[in-house]
Amino acid sequence: MGLGYYIGIVVGIIAGLASVALLATIAKKLGGKVTMVKSKKCEEYDERQLVVRSKAFKYAFFTLMFYVVFVELINELFEIPLLCSFGGTWIGVCISIAVFVAYCVINDAYISMNENKRGILILFGGIALLNLVITIAGVLHNEIEFTDKIQIMQDGVLKEHAIISVQSANLTCAVLFIIICATIIIKALVEGKEDDSMDEE
Numbered sequence: 163m164g165l166g167y168y169i170g171i172v173v174g175i176i177a178g179l180a181s182v183a184l185l186a187t188i189a190k191k192l193g194g195k196v197t198m199v200k201s202k203k204c205e206e207y208d209e210r211q212l213v214v215r216s217k218a219f220k221y222a223f224f225t226l227m228f229y230v231v232f233v234e235l236i237n238e239l240f241e242i243p244l245l246c247s248f249g250g251t252w253i254g255v256c257i258s259i260a261v262f263v264a265y266c267v268i269n270d271a272y273i274s275m276n277e278n279k280r281g282i283l284i285l286f287g288g289i290a291l292l293n294l295v296i297t298i299a300g301v302l303h304n305e306i307e308f309t310d311k312i313q314i315m316q317d318g319v320l321k322e323h324a325i326i327s328v329q330s331a332n333l334t335c336a337v338l339f340i341i342i343c344a345t346i347i348i349k350a351l352v353e354g355k356e357d358d359s360m361d362e363e
């Protein structure tokens with residue numbers, strides 16, 4: 163990996179941050195409320211939300227821990243190192259994030275008092291779409307391979323195995339943000355039906 167590879171990573175990170183900032187600006191223009199920088203002057207969550215979020219952090223931590231153990235077990239017991247890579251680790255991180263967000267959304271503790279659903283959905287939907295476009299464009303131009311090949315010495319024999327590549331990260335991010343948006347939308351629909359049933363009573 164030459165200097166160009168690392169420069170590409172840095173440029174990609176900068177472009178990603180700029181894209182998020184642009185999406186946040188668009189969300190605000192469309193009536194959404196998104197907090198990009200936390201302010202110490204105003205409270206973002208009430209006490210009940212903070213308790214829920216602390217539980218969500220715990221569940222996310224245990225989810226990631228179980229994922230790591232699962233990856234090591236299938237590698238050690240079945241000699242399948244498919245998830246033993248940055249791409250595989252990133253899948254575990256995104257699963258734990260999804261657990262955290264889902265638990266918070268279900269218990270009304272994800273969106274802060276300075277935000278609204280529209281802003282979050284526009285921002286996260288835009289991030290999901292951006293990552294999907296990058297993935298699809300890479301596949302169409304044969305620039306993305308979701309797995310890499312590695313060689314591992316096992317029982318005195320050099321064997322070739324497939325592992326999840328770092329190039330799968332955009333697809334993983336897209337799936338994560340789609341799940342988050344779907345959770346928020348489903349929660350809003352359920353609350354809407356509950357409100358309608360209460361009005362009928």
